Amino acid sequence: MRKIFITIASTSLALLIGLTAACQAQSQNAKTPYPNMAPLEQYLMEKNAEITLARTAATPSIAKDAGVMVLGKHGYETATPGTNGFVCMVQRSWAADFNDPNFWDAKLRAPICFNPPAVRTYLQLLLKKTDLVLAGGTKAQMAETIAAAVSKKELPGMEIGAIGYMLSKQSYLGAENGHWHPHLMFFVPLTDPTASGAGLPGSPLLSLNDDTCRVTAFLIPVAKWSDGTPDHRSDN
Numbered sequence: 001m002r003k004i005f006i007t008i009a010s011t012s013l014a015l016l017i018g019l020t021a022a023c024q025a026q027s028q029n030a031k032t033p034y035p036n037m038a039p040l041e042q043y044l045m046e047k048n049a050e051i052t053l054a055r056t057a058a059t060p061s062i063a064k065d066a067g068v069m070v071l072g073k074h075g076y077e078t079a080t081p082g083t084n085g086f087v088c089m090v091q092r093s094w095a096a097d098f099n100d101p102n103f104w105d106a107k108l109r110a111p112i113c114f115n116p117p118a119v120r121t122y123l124q125l126l127l128k129k130t131d132l133v134l135a136g137g138t139k140a141q142m143a144e145t146i147a148a149a150v151s152k153k154e155l156p157g158m159e160i161g162a163i164g165y166m167l168s169k170q171s172y173l174g175a176e177n178g179h180w181h182p183h184l185m186f187f188v189p190l191t192d193p194t195a196s197g198a199g200l201p202g203s204p205l206l207s208l209n210d211d212t213c214r215v216t217a218f219l220i221p222v223a224k225w226s227d228g229t230p231d232h233r234s235d236n
Contacts (some may be wrong), residue, residue, distance in 0.1 A: 034104035037133070042106035043072060043092050051079050054088040057228050058113035058165035063197060064089055066113055075131050085116035095126060097210075098139045102174045111168040112185075117159035122187045124156055125213055147212045149156070158215055162187040167226035184227045186218040194220065 050070040055063040067082030069089040074088060091110040096103050108189040114123050128149065149155045162204070164185040171179040193199065193207035193216055206219040224230055 016041075016206060034102060034106075037104050038106040040073060040134070042118045044073070045090070045109075050090055053109065053168070053170060054090050054111050054113070056168035056170050057088050057111035058086070058167055059228075062086055062165065062224070063113055073128070073134075075134055076127055084133050085119065087115055087119045088113040091126070092130075094129060094133045098143060103139075105174060106204045107171075107172060108174055109172045111166065111171050112170045113165040115161070115165075118162035118164055118187055120166065121156045121162050122215070125215070128155060143212055150212070150214055155213075158187045158189050164228075167222070168225070168227040169227065169229070181231050182223075183221045185221050186220070188216050189216070190214040191216045 044092055047070055051068045054070070055066070055069045056061065058066070062084070063086075065084040066086035067078060068080045068086045069076040069087060069148060070079040071090070071092065089112060091101075091112055093102055093105040093108040095110065102108055118119065125146070127141065128146060132145055135143070144154070150157075164187065166185060167180075167182040169179060173180050190209060190211065193205075196205060196207075196218065197203045198205040198207035198218060206221075208217045208219070209215075210217070222231075
């Protein structure tokens with residue numbers, strides 16, 4: 001199981017997965033199976049289907065009262081308002097690191113549900129990145145713009161307690177990872193993850209650093225999917 005966890009972390013699950021999501025400027029690998037953005041229509045979903053998929057990111061006790069955002073031709077837009085401060089959505093491939101080989105994989109779908117501190121902070125980074133993607137910029141241009149916005153505090157730093165729930169059994173995180181494992185993501189200001197024991201032998205804590213966005217994401221796999229069924233692969 002640990003070998004699986006290390007593999008996924010090294011390939012930027014936090015986009016995906018999560019954010020997912022990193023904003024470092026890195027050169028694109030010419031051998032990637034997805035060298036360019038596919039036609040926008042391939043990243044879009046039928047609205048009701050996307051709402052349903054987004055809500056699978058967290059347990060019903062959270063997701064049923066959460067707001068939901070869906071991807072449209074001009075970016076993410078609110079499909080249903082929430083009452084508990086959470087926001088659920090389906091991340092697309094560009095939530096990954098710019099150097100991730102799946103960055104333009106039009107099939108990738110990563111449901112995530114953000115708690116209120118993550119909505120106010122990490123979600124804003126993701127929305128900005130999506131806007132830049134849809135505007136047609138290069139990876140280098142997008143990274144430069146985001147780095148400048150972070151430096152000027154036009155984009156917020158991470159709040160204490162910012163969390164993303166990624167418990168969906170229906171996620172698709174690429175051909176190699178499938179839906180991986182249910183897990184939580186904790187977003188904090190950029191830090192040394194080893195100080196928290198992340199990645200050490202026997203530690204359940206994984207991490208990803210994003211120097212450009214000044215964010216560290218800690219990943220903690222959990223035992224059950226959002227529907228309450230166990231993750232049997234965690235026994236492997």
